[in-house]
Amino acid sequence: MNYFELFSLVPHFSIDLSLLANTYRDLQKQYHPDKFVMAGDSERLIAMQKSTEINDAYQTLKTSCLRAQYLLLLAGMDIELEQRTLQDTAFLIEQMQWREKLEEFRVEDEDEIADFEKMIIQKIDDLESDFETNRQKNALEESAECVRKLKFMLKLQIELEQVEEKLFD
Structure with missing residues (x-):
């Protein structure tokens, strides 16, 4: 899932951080594993996975450098683990x-x-x-x-x- 889509945001570098935080809280309320304590194993697993995805997406989008890196990834350029040094x-x-x-x-x-x-x-x-x-x-x-x-x-x-x-x- 695209992190921007998950948070109903247009994929831009400049985003509304308060909207991001509010959407994060809403999504966590909806998918937090504690809400699924009485559910079956598969439902609990799905909720835990969704909650983890929401957390990962939020951490990525709230930080400018990680957000920039993610935008590059969406464009087909993965620089997360590269060992390339600066040429400047x-x-x-x-x-x-x-x-x-x-x-x-x-x-x-x-x-x-x-x-x-x-x-x-x-x-x-x-x-x-x-x-x-x-x-x-x-x-x-x-x-x-x-x-x-x-x-x-x-x-x-x-x-x-x-x-x-x-x-x-």
Whole structure:
């Protein structure tokens, strides 16, 4: 089943997250395994499978990077398990510089850390926008490249949060 169809959504990158959450709750109410405790084994199994499918679909669609990856999958490009590296040399150099910067942050660099965090958020926004633009043009490889970069930026964001926790807790 197509996740967008399951949630009665048009397959777009930009979706209404509150509508997604509301539909998720409605579907879970309808198919939650607890409602089928007194049902037969086959009905309980079907309910459990449907509930799992609903959970998987929701987790995929609520997260921009997973949603982008899923849209690529629907278009015939599966990049989930690929080991391909980025070909953008400038981005690779930036990656190295950003990682070095993460390692160098100290408690007294609070303003610089805040600026770094803003830069990451802006890059994520730009990559999401670039993804949607490329996807609308059916430029799958360019869209996939945006997702690869987006994955890195989201990981960098998590690593920055870990650095902040270590420095400020």
